[in-house]
Amino acid sequence: MDKTLDPVDAAGWAELRAVGHRMLDEMFAHLEGLREGPVWQAMPAGVREGLSGERVPMEPQGVEAAYGDFVRAVLPYSVGNRHARFFGWVQGNGTPVGMLADMLAAGMNAHTAGFNQASTLVEEQVLAWLAELMGMPVGTSGLLTGGGSVANLIGLVVGQQAKAGFDVRELGLRDGDAALRVYCSTETHNWMRKSMELIGMGRASLVAIPVDAEYRLRVDLLREAIAADRAAGLRPICVVGSVGTVNTGATDDMEALADLCAEEDLWFHVDGAFGAMAYLVDEFRPKLKGMERADSLAFDLHKWGYLPFEVGCVLVRDAALHTSAFATSASYLIAFERGPIAGGLPFADRGIELTRGFKALKVWMSFKTHGVKAIAGVIEQNLVQAQYLACLLEAHAELELMLPVAMNVVCFRFVGARSLASDGALNALNREIVMRVQERGIAVPSTTMLQGRMAIRVAIVNHRSRREDFDLLVESVVDIGREILGETPARG
Numbered sequence: 001m002d003k004t005l006d007p008v009d010a011a012g013w014a015e016l017r018a019v020g021h022r023m024l025d026e027m028f029a030h031l032e033g034l035r036e037g038p039v040w041q042a043m044p045a046g047v048r049e050g051l052s053g054e055r056v057p058m059e060p061q062g063v064e065a066a067y068g069d070f071v072r073a074v075l076p077y078s079v080g081n082r083h084a085r086f087f088g089w090v091q092g093n094g095t096p097v098g099m100l101a102d103m104l105a106a107g108m109n110a111h112t113a114g115f116n117q118a119s120t121l122v123e124e125q126v127l128a129w130l131a132e133l134m135g136m137p138v139g140t141s142g143l144l145t146g147g148g149s150v151a152n153l154i155g156l157v158v159g160q161q162a163k164a165g166f167d168v169r170e171l172g173l174r175d176g177d178a179a180l181r182v183y184c185s186t187e188t189h190n191w192m193r194k195s196m197e198l199i200g201m202g203r204a205s206l207v208a209i210p211v212d213a214e215y216r217l218r219v220d221l222l223r224e225a226i227a228a229d230r231a232a233g234l235r236p237i238c239v240v241g242s243v244g245t246v247n248t249g250a251t252d253d254m255e256a257l258a259d260l261c262a263e264e265d266l267w268f269h270v271d272g273a274f275g276a277m278a279y280l281v282d283e284f285r286p287k288l289k290g291m292e293r294a295d296s297l298a299f300d301l302h303k304w305g306y307l308p309f310e311v312g313c314v315l316v317r318d319a320a321l322h323t324s325a326f327a328t329s330a331s332y333l334i335a336f337e338r339g340p341i342a343g344g345l346p347f348a349d350r351g352i353e354l355t356r357g358f359k360a361l362k363v364w365m366s367f368k369t370h371g372v373k374a375i376a377g378v379i380e381q382n383l384v385q386a387q388y389l390a391c392l393l394e395a396h397a398e399l400e401l402m403l404p405v406a407m408n409v410v411c412f413r414f415v416g417a418r419s420l421a422s423d424g425a426l427n428a429l430n431r432e433i434v435m436r437v438q439e440r441g442i443a444v445p446s447t448t449m450l451q452g453r454m455a456i457r458v459a460i461v462n463h464r465s466r467r468e469d470f471d472l473l474v475e476s477v478v479d480i481g482r483e484i485l486g487e488t489p490a491r492g
């Protein structure tokens with residue numbers, strides 16, 4: 001008999017179908033019961049060893065056994081981001097509908113480089129919807145990516161080629177072209193430095209402009225830096241603005257940056273990895289105004305779009321520039337007028353990857369299932385929750401809200417009843433509080449440093465959180481803070 005990885009007969013299919021149905025049922029039950037369990041739990045040593053030291057499975061174990069190992073050793077030990085009280089870093093929950101769509105996409109296994117097929121139309125449709133929602137014009141180009149890092153990199157590459165003044169693709173960056181300069185703020189996410197290194201411009205070509213007291217790029221200093229660089233014979237090509245910085249959720253002055261880029265003939269790229277999604281909320285949109293003037297805009301759907309990893313998006317206003325930055329030709333990829341390759345490989349021509357999966361399906365199904373209004377409603381709820389948490393913190397004498405809440409990121413610390421403690425002591429105290437809150441499975445906030453002070457950082461991109469979850473977080477931080485102070489009465 002010929003070999004295959006499919007079941008070989010009706011009985012085999014029936015067996016697989018039964019396991020598959022059980023997987024679905026058990027995953028739904030898991031998601032339904034998430035709230036009852038810990039947010040995070042440490043992995044027992046035995047489990048860790050089992051996952052690390054296994055020999056290559058040359059012989060079949062069967063899907064039952066493989067699934068059993070998943071349920072026992074893998075599923076329970078995630079970072080906890082599915083849970084209602086996960087507020088760490090910026091990690092979305094995923095949705096049940098998104099999960100189903102990913103399953104369908106994997107079943108269909110559509111090679112979405114382009115081609116004459118439905119998945120390509122679905123992605124084009126999703127990109128057009130996203131451009132409309134982000135206020136960008138009809139005809140805007142785009143691409144779904146593995147995340148914000150690659151979406152941002154693609155935007156930067158298009159901008160570099162559009163403004164370099166020579167054919168970067170043909171010539172590469174030669175010694176003389178070390179004169180190119182890109183500007184961002186000191187708060188810009190580290191995709192920026194990584195991308196500058198990757199495209200060979202180097203970090204020396206990146207100018208990080210200081211921020212104001214609210215962590216927004218100082219446009220006056222940017223203006224001065226551009227003028228000084230021009231006077232020194234350098235060539236400014238691109239400004240990167242942030243909508244929602246990862247540290248504090250700050251948004252740069254989009255109108256001012258867009259105006260400056262127009263005046264100076266610079267590429268305006270916006271990193272809105274999570275923050276751009278707040279553009280969907282009517283009441284919040286005015287704060288982001290000007291974002292839609294970006295030449296390229298990068299954002300994630302797997303953060304504040306709530307969808308399962310991975311899916312990010314880059315939108316590029318000038319479709320011709322987008323394609324000219326990446327299109328290639330090869331004899332084995334020639335498009336015909338008819339048949340499956342008619343239309344060519346438009347997505348391969350807009351980015352780095354040739355073979356690409358059908359990420360668009362989860363966006364398409366999520367939008368159709370829930371309606372964008374409902375998704376925007378949950379984003380709005382997160383914005384309200386951030387303000388609610390800020391109110392709780394301000395009302396509590398032992399807690400300090402470290403910064404007004406600009407979006408969905410809240411930074412605070414426990415200061416205790418005595419306000420004498422040094423920053424050094426408070427840093428150690430808050431670090432210990434965060435670890436205990438996490439280890440006890442209560443909640444998962446993360447931390448950041450704000451001017452040398454350790455902040456407990458709560459980033460709310462969670463469609464499962466309720467008000468009571470923030471009440472519990474605040475109570476727990478205070479209880480644990482007091483507990484630690486009680487253990488070391490000499491502290492402070």
Ligand SMILES: *Cc1c(COP(=O)(O)O)cnc(C)c1O
Binds near residue numbers: 148152191272
């Ligand atoms: C998360 C994030 C990124 C990177 O996006 P990934 O999806 O993790 O690749 C870039 N910028 C900001 C502001 C982010 O929060």
